Amino acid sequence: MLYDAIEILLPDLCSALECTSTEVKPDSLGFLWCEDCSERRYLMEWGKRYGWPALSFGEYALAEGIEMYGTTSLLGDDDRICAMLAAMEEWERTNLEEVA
Numbered sequence: 429m430l431y432d433a434i435e436i437l438l439p440d441l442c443s444a445l446e447c448t449s450t451e452v453k454p455d456s457l458g459f460l461w462c463e464d465c466s467e468r469r470y471l472m473e474w475g476k477r478y479g480w481p482a483l484s485f486g487e488y489a490l491a492e493g494i495e496m497y498g499t500t501s502l503l504g505d506d507d508r509i510c511a512m513l514a515a516m517e518e519w520e521r522t523n524l525e526e527v528a
């Protein structure tokens with residue numbers, strides 16, 4: 429499903445479904461993001477860095493795997509993206525601080 433979505437993306441148009449900005453830069457996976465959609469870019473870069481872990485925050489949940497991250501960052505609404513940013517912080521607190 430994610431790959432179908434990628435194929436219909438227009439070149440030089442932000443990858444977020446509801447965004448029509450053409451001022452975009454690619455992320456390390458090949459998605460294009462504008463400045464306003466930098467949280468979506470961050471979600472993908474973060475997922476890649478930590479191996480696409482499952483996340484949850486409040487009523488929102490994200491199953492593990494690149495396809496779930498892609499679907500969320502391309503199609504998710506802003507409330508969901510915000511919840512995932514909070515979930516990522518929580519995940520970092522739980523999973524990274526013990527290493528230090």
Ligand SMILES: [Zn+2]
Nearest residue numbers: 442447462465
């Ligand atoms: Zn955008």
